[in-house]
Amino acid sequence: MSLKQRTTGGGTATTDEGVKTSEGEAYAQTGQTWGRERDVSPLTVFLSSIIFYGTPVVTLYFWMSCTHYQCSLYAPIKYLHDNNYTASAFRTGLWEKMPELTHEGLLIYFGWIFYNAVLYAILPAKIGYGQRTPAGHVLPYKVNGLLAWFITHIIFLLGAFYFGWSKASIIHDQWGPLLVAANLYGYFLTFFVFLKAYTFPSHPDDRKFSGSMLYDLMMGIELNPRLGKLWDFKLFHNGRPGIIAWTLINLSFAAAQYNKIGYVTNSMILLNILHATYVLDFFFNEDWYLRTIDIAHDHFGYYLAWGDTVWLPYMYTLQSHYLVRNPVDLSIPYFLLVSTIGSFGYFIFRGTNSQKDQVRQKDGNCEIWGKPAKYIRTQFITSDGKKYSTILITSGYWGLSRHFNYVGDLLISLAMCLCCGFQHLLPYFYIIYMIILLTHRIYRDDARCRGKYGKYWEEYCRAVPYKLIPYVW
Numbered sequence: 001m002s003l004k005q006r007t008t009g010g011g012t013a014t015t016d017e018g019v020k021t022s023e024g025e026a027y028a029q030t031g032q033t034w035g036r037e038r039d040v041s042p043l044t045v046f047l048s049s050i051i052f053y054g055t056p057v058v059t060l061y062f063w064m065s066c067t068h069y070q071c072s073l074y075a076p077i078k079y080l081h082d083n084n085y086t087a088s089a090f091r092t093g094l095w096e097k098m099p100e101l102t103h104e105g106l107l108i109y110f111g112w113i114f115y116n117a118v119l120y121a122i123l124p125a126k127i128g129y130g131q132r133t134p135a136g137h138v139l140p141y142k143v144n145g146l147l148a149w150f151i152t153h154i155i156f157l158l159g160a161f162y163f164g165w166s167k168a169s170i171i172h173d174q175w176g177p178l179l180v181a182a183n184l185y186g187y188f189l190t191f192f193v194f195l196k197a198y199t200f201p202s203h204p205d206d207r208k209f210s211g212s213m214l215y216d217l218m219m220g221i222e223l224n225p226r227l228g229k230l231w232d233f234k235l236f237h238n239g240r241p242g243i244i245a246w247t248l249i250n251l252s253f254a255a256a257q258y259n260k261i262g263y264v265t266n267s268m269i270l271l272n273i274l275h276a277t278y279v280l281d282f283f284f285n286e287d288w289y290l291r292t293i294d295i296a297h298d299h300f301g302y303y304l305a306w307g308d309t310v311w312l313p314y315m316y317t318l319q320s321h322y323l324v325r326n327p328v329d330l331s332i333p334y335f336l337l338v339s340t341i342g343s344f345g346y347f348i349f350r351g352t353n354s355q356k357d358q359v360r361q362k363d364g365n366c367e368i369w370g371k372p373a374k375y376i377r378t379q380f381i382t383s384d385g386k387k388y389s390t391i392l393i394t395s396g397y398w399g400l401s402r403h404f405n406y407v408g409d410l411l412i413s414l415a416m417c418l419c420c421g422f423q424h425l426l427p428y429f430y431i432i433y434m435i436i437l438l439t440h441r442i443y444r445d446d447a448r449c450r451g452k453y454g455k456y457w458e459e460y461c462r463a464v465p466y467k468l469i470p471y472v473w
Contacts, residue, residue: 038209040212048215055306059315099177099180100177101184102174105177105178106177108177112245116241120144120240123148131291133224134223134382135203140230141290141295145240146280148240168255169253189306190302193225197216206224220298220302220305222300223300233300234294235289238295239286249320253268254320260324266330267323268320275320285353288357318429326423326424328421338419341415345410348404348407349409350408352398353405356393368396379456392456402461402464402467403442439468
């Protein structure tokens with residue numbers, strides 16, 4: 001399915017930047033642009049199909065491995081092998097162990113979505129602004145996630161431990177039915193925003209059509225789908241039901257561990273601290289998040305719609321699920337080592353992002369590490385034909401490598417996995433996945449910036465030659 005240039009009685013004007021209606025309003029990105037790929041190869045479509053059809057299977061397999069096989073990824077395969085891969089073995093070893101859809105699971109999940117939607121709409125919020133889009137828009141966002149996080153966690157803790165409305169382990173106890181409900185919503189959201197892009201797009205001139213229905217479904221057509229002026233699908237689904245749930249899930253699994261063994265292990269406590277640090281940093285700096293790749297450049301399709309509603313809450317919290325099934329008591333030296341790795345990673349992560357914000361907010365008139373900031377002033381053109389300027393930092397952390405913030409991200413991710421010891425591979429899926437994700441992002445960012453900044457990006461790459469690890473790569 002592809003978007004064709006419209007022809008009207010009055011004629012349709014076109015430029016290299018966009019397709020125009022008879023009124024002269026661009027309604028899709030064509031020609032030179034940046035951001036999400038538009039001209040995709042058959043190989044890209046094939047790889048996208050693997051992700052589209054494969055990720056739900058991976059999520060179900062990991063859930064089943066943890067719930068029924070003590071978080072061993074090999075155990076289900078061994079069960080099939082020991083039973084000669086018969087139809088009966090597949091039925092008893094896999095099919096009958098899949099999560100079931102329940103009324104309670106549906107009620108909890110869709111109540112959770114509705115609750116977050118209400119908070120997003122009614123809580124006091126400052127207005128933050130994202131980066132300029134390829135079509136030239138600078139969009140406002142409601143920034144009230146931190147208040148929503150505190151209100152939600154207070155309600156959860158009071159409800160569980162004071163009023164007795166439900167057990168603190170309720171999320172753990174309903175984890176299977178919630179997975180089914182989350183998948184239903186994730187797929188609904190994916191197809192809804194796909195159809196919305198054709199029928200009532202929010203910013204038509206920022207849409208991208210690749211000519212492949214599957215790729216457009218996977219990576220999204222609209223850059224910033226909205227309801228009204230401020231209801232942003234990307235910020236809501238990533239930050240509200242996704243990331244707010246992250247720490248609630250960990251607390252619930254800690255409660256489940258307590259119910260199981262009579263205490264909460266120091267590994268579970270450390271994991272909760274590491275995850276909470278990462279989540280609270282997100283909400284304390286939610287305005288900064290508006291200028292990251294998720295919001296500023298990724299279009300909203302299955303990759304983010306299903307990813308925010310299923311992949312994030314289920315695959316990013318594997319360590320807490322693992323520690324319920326396999327409690328781990330860390331020695332004091334090892335506990336301190338993991339804490340140090342996580343703290344050092346956070347120090348780098350926050351420091352790099354703070355430097356970028358400081359330099360750009362002050363237009364380069366500031367110091368980094370006691371010296372005047374170094375930068376390259378660039379120009380770029382949006383599809384409305386207007387020129388804009390920004391700066392690329394070449395000193396401080398950003399002089400070490402183009403993505404030194406990812407070094408901090410990876411150290412934090414490693415610390416989260418190290419909380420689980422070394423008995424199984426499953427809890428280390430997160431660091432393996434993050435290495436793949438961030439490496440891919442480095443290449444995506446390079447392609448986007450070459451398209452956006454042109455010769456200035458070439459100059460920047462000469463000034464900062466390393467992509468991630470100084471003197472290595």
